[in-house]
Amino acid sequence: xxxxxxxxxxxxxxxxxxxxxxxxxxxxxxxxxxxxxxxxxxxxxxxxxxxxxxxxxxxxxxxxxxxxxxxxxxxxxxxxxxxxxxxxxxxxxxxxxxxxxxxxxxxxxxxxxxxxxxxxxxxxxxxxxxxxxxxxxxxxxxxxxxxxxxxxxxxxxxxxxxxxxxxxxxxxxxxxxxxxxxxxxxxxxxxxxxxxxxxxxxxxxxxxxxxxxxxxxxxxxxxxxxxxxxxxxxxxxxxxxxxxxxxxxxxxxxxxxxxxxxxxxxxxxxxxxxxxxxxxxxxxxxxxxxxxxxxxxxxxxxxxxxxxxxxxxxxxxxxxxxxxxxxxxxxxxxxxxxxxxxxxxxxxxxxxxxxxxxxxxxxxxxxxxxxxxxxxxxxxxxxxxxxxxxxxxxxxxxxxxxxxxxxxxxxxxxxxxxxxxxxxxxxxxxxxxxxxxxxxxxxxxxxxxxxxxxxxxxxxxxxxxxxxxxxxxxxxxxxxxxxxxxxxxxxxxxxxxxxxxxxxxxx
Numbered sequence: 001x002x003x004x005x006x007x008x009x010x011x012x013x014x015x016x017x018x019x020x021x022x023x024x025x026x027x028x029x030x031x032x033x034x035x036x037x038x039x040x041x042x043x044x045x046x047x048x049x050x051x052x053x054x055x056x057x058x059x060x061x062x063x064x065x066x067x068x069x070x071x072x073x074x075x076x077x078x079x080x081x082x083x084x085x086x087x088x089x090x091x092x093x094x095x096x097x098x099x100x101x102x103x104x105x106x107x108x109x110x111x112x113x114x115x116x117x118x119x120x121x122x123x124x125x126x127x128x129x130x131x132x133x134x135x136x137x138x139x140x141x142x143x144x145x146x147x148x149x150x151x152x153x154x155x156x157x158x159x160x161x162x163x164x165x166x167x168x169x170x171x172x173x174x175x176x177x178x179x180x181x182x183x184x185x186x187x188x189x190x191x192x193x194x195x196x197x198x199x200x201x202x203x204x205x206x207x208x209x210x211x212x213x214x215x216x217x218x219x220x221x222x223x224x225x226x227x228x229x230x231x232x233x234x235x236x237x238x239x240x241x242x243x244x245x246x247x248x249x250x251x252x253x254x255x256x257x258x259x260x261x262x263x264x265x266x267x268x269x270x271x272x273x274x275x276x277x278x279x280x281x282x283x284x285x286x287x288x289x290x291x292x293x294x295x296x297x298x299x300x301x302x303x304x305x306x307x308x309x310x311x312x313x314x315x316x317x318x319x320x321x322x323x324x325x326x327x328x329x330x331x332x333x334x335x336x337x338x339x340x341x342x343x344x345x346x347x348x349x350x351x352x353x354x355x356x357x358x359x360x361x362x363x364x365x366x367x368x369x370x371x372x373x374x375x376x377x378x379x380x381x382x383x384x385x386x387x388x389x390x391x392x393x394x395x396x397x398x399x400x401x402x403x404x405x406x407x408x409x410x411x412x413x414x415x416x417x418x419x420x421x422x423x424x425x426x427x428x429x430x431x432x433x434x435x436x437x438x439x440x441x442x443x444x445x446x447x448x449x450x451x452x453x454x455x456x457x458x459x460x461x462x463x464x465x466x467x468x469x470x471x472x473x474x475x476x477x478x479x480x481x482x483x484x485x486x487x488x489x490x491x492x493x494x495x496x497x498x499x500x501x502x503x504x505x506x507x
């Protein structure tokens with residue numbers, strides 16, 4: 001199976017959130033205003049061990065002062081405390097930067113269908129309310145949504161407690177992935193950032209202005225909507241298939257030039273070797289998705305020479321790489337009996353949704369995957385999936401061995417699998433990065449400063465330093481000693497606001 005079920009489901013999933021909207025207020029400006037208005041007094045964290053990726057070693061017995069949501073001072077000497085100061089005694093605890101997940105989709109409840117409309121609407125409303133809290137529960141204080149819709153961004157930002165959110169604009173071509181399952185008219189109505197090649201301008205429906213669909217106009221619209229990056233889809237079919245139109249080199253270059261003009265990062269969806277070769281030759285800034293689909297090299301041991309050549313070019317050009325192990329993990333775990341008995345799922349999934357996931361209706365996606373494998377033995381299905389996962393792991397191990405920075409990106413939810421849940425999937429991605437060979441120090445960097453640098457926000461995020469936004473985690477465990485420390489969070493601090501972790505779990 002060349003990810004057929006996954007890609008079809010993902011495309012349909014994306015379509016549900018790609019609604020036409022009007023340009024919004026600049027989200028970065030709104031974010032800055034939100035951060036600086038959260039607190040009216042100082043916060044001091046006393047006697048804490050600071051764990052930050054720019055430090056050669058932890059800073060013990062430290063005192064951290066936060067003013068108006070910004071880290072203002074770090075010292076090994078206590079600060080003066082007055083009646084306008086809030087104090088946390090963090091003796092025996094560890095303070096790290098908050099985590100960033102640079103690939104999420106803030107959309108429907110994973111796996112939700114609308115067969116029972118009233119039932120589904122209630123679950124979706126509960127999911128939307130809990131979603132930002134679930135990310136915070138697992139220490140995620142910054143998110144990047146490379147989606148199509150500003151509408152979902154605006155909805156998320158209305159939450160009282162939430163991570164800081166950034167977004168990309170996603171730009172498909174007419175007839176290309178992921179527009180392939182809707183009519184041409186629907187494509188123009190649904191996708192706000194649709195690109196049309198000049199040679200196809202005559203096919204644009206009546207009432208639509210061809211000038212609105214050029215790469216230059218589309219990228220300009222993204223920038224006006226507050227996007228920090230543009231996402232293109234380099235996908236011509238599943239595996240070795242090539243039945244879909246692929247965005248041309250000429251259009252890709254025009255998108256890249258327009259992105260540069262507006263100061264936007266360029267991200268490319270590509271998970272197969274032939275597609276990643278195109279992304280690498282274009283020198284995109286970010287390749288979204290790990291290289292698990294090796295096409296003609298599938299099943300080979302080690303890393304084939306052609307794949308090594310591609311990876312060497314990615315390293316040489318400094319292209320940010322998102323492994324997104326959660327994509328394949330989520331497809332496997334949805335078929336694992338009793339997977340939802342994991343108590344951490346109960347922290348982010350409500351009782352009604354949990355009961356539905358365990359019902360025949362809620363297991364529809366599991367049944368589709370099993371059907372796609374023609375109901376072969378479950379152990380053989382898992383072996384096949386593990387082989388694909390192993391290919392992605394070997395790629396990451398190679399990049400990491402050559403000291404190429406990896407970033408934390410979970411692609412939650414990558415498909416309609418109930419195993420991919422906000423926040424928890426990020427924690428699982430951290431665990432998988434460690435399993436794939438990243439040291440605990442490298443995992444910390446992937447989740448903090450690497451993401452901040454890749455998306456040009458390291459002046460505000462990624463480390464525990466004066467001048468940085470006070471998005472922090474107060475941990476009972478040392479993340480440089482155990483990966484489980486990321487599940488030993490005592491408090492989450494967002495823009496200086498202190499939140500006790502357990503108040504964020506599903507109610």
